[in-house]
Every structure is written in structure tokens, then in C-alpha cells.
Amino acid sequence: MLQIQDVHKRFGNVDALKGVSLTVRSGEILALLGPNGAGKTTLIKVILGLLLPDKGKVLFVGETGERPPRGHEFGVLLEGSRNLYMNLSLLENALYFGGIRGLAPGFVQPRFKEWLGRFGLSDRLHASLATLSRGMQQKGALALALTLEPRLLLLDEPTLGLDPVSRREFEEILLELKAGGWGILLTSHDLKTVERVSDRVAFIHKGSLVKKGRTRTLLSERSGEGYVIKLGEHYGKQVAQLDPRFVLETSDQVVFLGSWEELKPFLSELEGEVLEISRGAPSLETLFIDLVGKERADQTPTTT
Amino acid sequence: MFWQLWSEALLNWVLRKRYWFNELAGLLGSILYFYAIILGLKSLSPGDDLGLDLGPLLLVFVAFNLTVATFQSIAYTIQSEVSQGTLEHLALARGGLLRQLLIRAFVEGLSGLLWAFLTLLPLALLLDVELRPASWWPLGLLPLFLSSLGFALGMGAIALYFKRVEGLFTIVQFLFLPYFFSLVRFDPWKAYLPFAPAVQLLRLSFTGKSLPPDLAAIALVQSFLFLAAGLGAMAWVYVQVRHKGVLGRY
Numbered sequence: 174m175l176q177i178q179d180v181h182k183r184f185g186n187v188d189a190l191k192g193v194s195l196t197v198r199s200g201e202i203l204a205l206l207g208p209n210g211a212g213k214t215t216l217i218k219v220i221l222g223l224l225l226p227d228k229g230k231v232l233f234v235g236e237t238g239e240r241p242p243r244g245h246e247f248g249v250l251l252e253g254s255r256n257l258y259m260n261l262s263l264l265e266n267a268l269y270f271g272g273i274r275g276l277a278p279g280f281v282q283p284r285f286k287e288w289l290g291r292f293g294l295s296d297r298l299h300a301s302l303a304t305l306s307r308g309m310q311q312k313g314a315l316a317l318a319l320t321l322e323p324r325l326l327l328l329d330e331p332t333l334g335l336d337p338v339s340r341r342e343f344e345e346i347l348l349e350l351k352a353g354g355w356g357i358l359l360t361s362h363d364l365k366t367v368e369r370v371s372d373r374v375a376f377i378h379k380g381s382l383v384k385k386g387r388t389r390t391l392l393s394e395r396s397g398e399g400y401v402i403k404l405g406e407h408y409g410k411q412v413a414q415l416d417p418r419f420v421l422e423t424s425d426q427v428v429f430l431g432s433w434e435e436l437k438p439f440l441s442e443l444e445g446e447v448l449e450i451s452r453g454a455p456s457l458e459t460l461f462i463d464l465v466g467k468e469r470a471d472q473t474p475t476t477t
Numbered sequence: 478m479f480w481q482l483w484s485e486a487l488l489n490w491v492l493r494k495r496y497w498f499n500e501l502a503g504l505l506g507s508i509l510y511f512y513a514i515i516l517g518l519k520s521l522s523p524g525d526d527l528g529l530d531l532g533p534l535l536l537v538f539v540a541f542n543l544t545v546a547t548f549q550s551i552a553y554t555i556q557s558e559v560s561q562g563t564l565e566h567l568a569l570a571r572g573g574l575l576r577q578l579l580i581r582a583f584v585e586g587l588s589g590l591l592w593a594f595l596t597l598l599p600l601a602l603l604l605d606v607e608l609r610p611a612s613w614w615p616l617g618l619l620p621l622f623l624s625s626l627g628f629a630l631g632m633g634a635i636a637l638y639f640k641r642v643e644g645l646f647t648i649v650q651f652l653f654l655p656y657f658f659s660l661v662r663f664d665p666w667k668a669y670l671p672f673a674p675a676v677q678l679l680r681l682s683f684t685g686k687s688l689p690p691d692l693a694a695i696a697l698v699q700s701f702l703f704l705a706a707g708l709g710a711m712a713w714v715y716v717q718v719r720h721k722g723v724l725g726r727y
Contacts, residue, residue: 184722215722222573223565225719244569256566258488265491272484273570273577 174198175242175325175356180219180229182212182380189215190226191380197325202347202357204371204388206364206457208465212380213360214251217327220358221247233324245274248323250331256314259303263289263313266302267320274321281320288316291346292339307334315343319350326350326357332366344370364457368392374457378465391460399459400429400436403449412446415439420462428459481570481577485584493588507596508603511538515604532606533661533680535597540621540676541657543593545650547625550585551578552636552646558725559640565725575711582629586622609685616693617682620675623700630707634714640723668695675700 175197182190190212197203205213218224220231222244232239233246250256257266264285271281289295292312302310311334318326332340340363347357347370361367367374368388375385384391404412404425413421416439420428429436440447493500515531555578558564568574601608611617632649636642660667660676667673674696681689718724 182722189722218565218722221565221569223568223719223724224722225716243571244573245571247569249566249569251562251565256563258561258563260495261488261491265487269484269488270566272480272487273567275478275480275571277480278483 174234176232176234178230180226182215182226188380193382195375197356197358199356200354201372202351202370204367204374205360206374206461207377211377214329217329246324248318248321248326250314250318250328257302262299262301264298267317285320288319292316328359330361332363368457376464383464401451402427405446408446420459481580485581489584489588504595507542508599511600531604535600535606536680536683537657537661539593539597540679542596543589544625546589547586548629548632551582551629551633552642555633555636575715582626586626608683611682611685613688614682617678620696620700621679624672624675624703627703627707630711634710638714
């Protein structure tokens with residue numbers, strides 16, 4: 174189990190992390206969500222020891238006690254696929270990065286081949302990374318992170334550049350790993366994937382955790398109080414400005430987070446613009462926008 | 478540790494094999510560089526006789542080549558890893574970034590040694606210089622190798638902090654060339670100058686002379702000081718960049 178305890182990090186005048194505490198357990202997927210610049214990557218780098226916190230600590234807690242983690246114990250995908258040497262082949266990359274973590278080629282090669290096979294890249298084992306598409310590079314980087322059989326997987330934007338089929342396959346792999354007892358910390362703007370795979374989510378905004386809990390619980394807390402309102406073309410933004418309880422989903426759709434009694438007074442104002450109203454449980458995306466505030470609405474994560 | 482060393486050797490081999498043309502051109506460039514220096518000296522001297530023995534000059538040039546190649550390799554490694562975005566992944570190596578860079582410096586140093594010999598041999602043949610390695614020649618080489626490694630780590634620390642350092646390296650290179658050539662005429666008082674005892678020991682070992690214990694001791698002490706200073710500088714900078722959050726970026 175990984176424990177992050179009261180981590181603070183400041184860059185100049187900017188508080189990148191303000192007392193973040195989290196736990197990542199074996200056999201679960203924790204998703205760290207937040208807008209661009211919220212502090213997600215900073216936290217991951219602190220966990221890995223690539224950044225030294227001003228205050229707080231990160232510990233592996235087990236039956237034998239607690240100790241700071243070491244970088245080579247993590248399987249990592251940092252900021253997309255920037256993990257590998259472009260002028261080496263996939264296999265050369267795997268052998269090199271496996272080797273620097275103390276793993277013998279006899280351990281790395283068969284596992285890497287197996288993972289590449291799962292991602293449909295068996296025939297690209299000897300291809301130079303520079304000749305592969307963005308999505309293939311991402312799959313290669315993921316295959317490498319999984320090959321190293323770490324204690325914990327830290328995946329920063331793992332689905333970036335993946336096509337929908339590959340994304341679904343990747344989700345399956347994550348669920349398999351979780352079932353196998355792996356602990357996974359995931360950051361992503363792909364909230365549909367997060368909804369499908371995560372056990373818990375933690376929302377981070379401006380360096381602080383604004384909400385954390387079990388994904389299903391957070392969503393069900395809001396179920397029954399949401400109304401999806403379909404509007405005339407481009408009215409969404411205008412309506413979202415009426416009240417903080419309106420959350421913009423698309424240019425012609427908002428979600429109202431409140432009861433029917435609370436919504437009713439607005440309906441007369443919106444007369445003529447409302448095409449359809451239906452009850453609906455808010456998605457993780459709605460929760461995200463609601464939690465990180467209206468001022469960040471222009472940075473709404475893209476759900477693809 | 479073994480697989481980390483193996484990985485660096487693999488990377489070194491793969492990259493040299495992939496960019497063999499550039500490697501070959503670099504080797505030829507080193508040979509031509511020295512040849513051009515000799516031609517220049519000859520054109521400046523009144524007669525055909527340069528008034529100095531080419532053997533020591535050649536050995537000092539090889540020492541210069543080895544030192545420059547080694548010290549640049551680590552700094553350029555850091556620059557290149559930063560631009561590729563892989564430096565942070567090196568830091569996740571078993572034992573951390575410092576150990577991995579030391580291993581890389583060691584492998585680069587060894588490959589620099591091989592390159593130095595590949596430069597030395599054709600030049601010795603071309604210039605009719607007779608090399609008579611003494612039985613203790615590995616000991617003659619060791620202090621220079623360790624000093625270069627230490628200096629490489631020091632320069633690597635500067636690169637880790639400032640990220641782009643080509644300008645500084647041009648200065649160092651142009652300072653080193655006359656400095657190393659000034660060591661061709663060795664005086665006892667020069668034994669305490671940086672690199673000087675190591676260069677002199679290399680010369681003596683490749684010209685069949687006997688081992689001078691005092692000079693060897695000074696050279697070894699100096700080389701370990703270089704190594705300790707290089708490691709210390711790198712360790713200090715590694716902490717600083719992780720505090721500032723600029724380990725893997727400009």
C-alpha cells in the first residue's frame with residue numbers, strides 16, 4: 174500500500190500541492206482527476222522521487238513496516254508516451270529500460286513480447302519507435318511499464334492517442350491487473366474510461382484535494398438529483414451562467430444539480446429554449462465540472 | 478548492477494552501430510585533426526625538423542582526445558535525454574540517476590579508450606612513431622581514465638543544472654588543447670597540475686619507461702579527488718534540480 178501524507182510543493186509563488194494525502198491500495202485503481210495544471214503530474218513525480226516535496230512524505234506501508242518507495246519499484250507512464258528512445262526498436266527499449274532496473278533480458282524479453290501481443294504489436298518488436306504511429310508508441314510504452322512487473326503502476330494519461338478499440342482493450346487489461354492484485358494510480362482526462370475502471374477517484378484542483386471517495390458512491394450520491402436539459406443550439410453556455418447548479422455538458426446541453434422544486438423557477442426564464450428535460454444520474458464529467466468550479470469550465474476535459 | 482552495466486553497453490553498441498557512418502567520420506576527423514596540427518607546426522618551423530619528438534606529442538593528443546570525449550559524453554547524454562524526455566526514466570533506474578550516470582560515464586569512458594587507441598594506432602603508423610608499451614601500461618592509463626570520469630561527472634552536473642552547455646564546452650575544449658600540449662615538456666613542478674601527472678604517466682607507460690612510484694601516487698590521488706568532486710557535484714545538483722522541479726526539462 175502506498176501512502177501519500179500531507180504533501181506540499183511550492184514553485185515560486187505557486188502552490189502546486191497543498192497538503193495532499195492519499196492512499197493507493199493493492200488490488201484497486203485510484204483515479205486522480207483534475208484540470209490542466211491542477212497538480213496531478215506534480216504529485217506523481219513526488220511519488221516517484223523525481224521531485225522533492227517541501228513538506229510531507231510518501232511511504233510504502235506493508236506487513237514488514239513502512240519505508241520510502243524506490244523509483245524502480247514503479248511501472249510508469251509519464252506524460253503520455255515520453256518513455257522510450259525514438260531511435261531504438263521496441264525490443265531494444267525494453268531490454269535497456271528493463272536492464273537499468275536490474276532485470277535480465279531473459280526476464281524482460283518473453284514478458285514484453287507477450288504484452289506487445291496483447292496490444293496487437295507482435296510484428297513490430299524490431300521496428301524503430303520513430304516509425305510507429307503515436308498510438309502504437311503509447312501501446313509500446315504501456316507494454317514496457319507492464320513488463321517490468323512493478324509493485325505499483327503509475328499511469329499519467331495512459332489512453333492518450335489510443336483508438337477506441339485499443340482503449341477498450343486497455344481497460345480490460347487494467348481490470349485484469351487489478352483482479353491480479355496490482356495497485357494502480359491513474360490520471361486521465363478520459364473520464365469514460367475512468368468511470369469504467371476506477372474503484373476510487375480523487376479530484377484535485379489548484380493543488381488541493383477537493384473530493385475523494387469510491388467512484389460508485391460519488392456518482393450515486395448525486396443520482397436522482399440531476400436533470401439533463403436539452404436546449405436550442407448554442408444556448409448551453411448562456412444557461413450555465415444563470416446559476417452555479419447548472420453544469421455545461423455540451424453547447425446545447427446542461428445538467429442541473431438540484432431538485433425539481435429548485436429547477437422550476439428557472440424554467441419560466443428558459444421558456445422556448447428548452448427542448449427536453451430528463452432525470453439522469455450525473456456522469457463523472459458533470460461531477461468534475463461541478464467540483465473544480467465554473468471558472469475552469471473552458472478547460473472541460475474531452476470525453477472521447 | 479551487472480544488468481545496468483549490460484544495458485549501457487547495449488545502448489552504446491546499438492547507437493554506434495546505427496550511426497556507424499558518423500562514428501567513422503568522427504574517427505577520421507580526430508586523425509585529420511592531429512595531422513593538421515603537425516602540418517601547421519611544420520609550415521611554421523624554418524626547416525623540416527620540428528625540434529620535438531612526435532611520440533610524446535601524439536600520446537598527449539590521445540590523452541586530450543580521451544579526456545574531451547569522456548567529459549562531453551555525459552553532458553551531451555544529459556542534454557539529449559532531457560530533449561527526448563527520458564531523463565526522468567533514467568532516474569527510475571535501480572540505485573537512482575547518479576548510479577546510472579556513473580555507469581554510463583564508465584561505459585562511455587571505456588568506449589572513449591577504444592576510440593583513443595583507434596586514433597593512436599593509424600597516427601603512429603602514419604608518423605612513424607614507435608610505441609613501446611611497458612608491462613605496467615594499464616596502471617599508466619588508469620589515473621587518466623578516472624580523472625576523465627570525475628571531470629565528466631562534474632561537467633554533467635553543470636549540464637544537469639543548466640541543460641544546454643555547448644558554449645562552455647567550446648571554451649573548455651580550447652583551453653584544454655594548449656594546456657595538454659604544454660604538458661609535452663614535463664617538468665617536476667607540473668606534477669601537481671590537473672591531469673598533468675596522469676598524462677605524464679600515460680606517456681611513460683607507452684614509451685617503455687619504468688614506473689615512477691611518486692608520480693603514480695600523485696596521479697592516483699588526483700584522479701580519486703576528481704572522481705569524488707565529480708560525484709559530489711552531481712549529487713548536489715541532483716538534489717537541487719529535484720527541489721526546483723527541473724530535473725527532466727529546461
